Amino acid sequence: MRAYAMNGAGNAFIVLDRRDETGASAFSAKDIAAMLGVHAFDQLIVLDPSSEADADLRVWNSDGGEVGACGNGTRAAAWLLFEDGAKPHLRFTSAGGLMSAQRLANGAAEVDLGPARVDWRQIPLSLPMDTARLDFGVNVPDGGRLEGPGAVSMGNPHIVFAVEDVERLPISEIGSGIEHDPLFPERVNTGFAQVRDRDDIRLKVFERGAGLTLACGTGACAALVALYRQGLVDREAVIEADGGKLPVRWDSEGHVHLSGPVVLERELDLRGV
Numbered sequence: 001m002r003a004y005a006m007n008g009a010g011n012a013f014i015v016l017d018r019r020d021e022t023g024a025s026a027f028s029a030k031d032i033a034a035m036l037g038v039h040a041f042d043q044l045i046v047l048d049p050s051s052e053a054d055a056d057l058r059v060w061n062s063d064g065g066e067v068g069a070c071g072n073g074t075r076a077a078a079w080l081l082f083e084d085g086a087k088p089h090l091r092f093t094s095a096g097g098l099m100s101a102q103r104l105a106n107g108a109a110e111v112d113l114g115p116a117r118v119d120w121r122q123i124p125l126s127l128p129m130d131t132a133r134l135d136f137g138v139n140v141p142d143g144g145r146l147e148g149p150g151a152v153s154m155g156n157p158h159i160v161f162a163v164e165d166v167e168r169l170p171i172s173e174i175g176s177g178i179e180h181d182p183l184f185p186e187r188v189n190t191g192f193a194q195v196r197d198r199d200d201i202r203l204k205v206f207e208r209g210a211g212l213t214l215a216c217g218t219g220a221c222a223a224l225v226a227l228y229r230q231g232l233v234d235r236e237a238v239i240e241a242d243g244g245k246l247p248v249r250w251d252s253e254g255h256v257h258l259s260g261p262v263v264l265e266r267e268l269d270l271r272g273v
Contacts, residue, residue, distance in 0.1 A: 010214030010243020029064030068096030069155025071217020096155020150226025175206025214243030
């Protein structure tokens with residue numbers, strides 16, 4: 001097993017490459033929370049052998065809970081495999097469905113996270129609702145109110161509020177309440193998106209089980225889809241997160257593609273953790 005410290009636009013991961021192992025033991029939620037806490041990372045990405053694809057990719061947040069998809073983590077894993085000599089097109093099985101990746105001419109890894117899912121059952125919501133603009137809102141401590149977010153599943157549940165000034169919002173203060181609202185039976189990731197132009201979006205995401213992070217790849221994808229469905233942006237845009245810029249496009253077949261920067265920081269020795 002090889003372990004790496006990596007980040008994608010500041011979104012920090014431990015990536016474990018166990019493709020050469022068979023019958024590798026599972027991690028408990030307690031083990032995962034301890035491992036990520038010791039090394040101060042947002043997610044754990046584990047690559048295991050797959051009979052259906054180049055690898056099976058699983059993702060856990062810092063609270064020890066497994067999630068269905070992680071866009072930046074998938075980009076980091078794909079980049080790692082490309083650097084290790086993999087062919088320029090890869091496929092991953094995951095809890096969120098089949099994903100693919102390709103190596104771009106500039107060396108970056110672009111991942112196809114599959115189709116955006118917008119039916120209320122797919123998010124999922126606890127009530128039938130128009131996911132283009134939910135009948136849902138939240139009070140802001142300064143007396144304002146945010147309403148009408150779009151809802152999208154990118155293998156994990158997201159809602160996205162269009163806001164006037166994302167920098168002024170107390171996101172950590174309001175994000176936890178939204179995450180645990182009864183409307184979202186599997187909890188939810190919440191994006192706060194400021195549209196600066198039809199191809200330029202400023203985004204912050206409060207991730208379920210992780211809190212406010214420097215970047216969220218599936219959150220960037222969800223933001224583009226949600227804002228497009230509200231008529232605010234085009235089908236391709238650059239999403240600026242705190243940790244860097246993430247190009248996102250929603251193709252004519254409904255698949256969402258994500259690219260952006262990846263950094264391999266160092267190898268890790270996880271013995272004893």
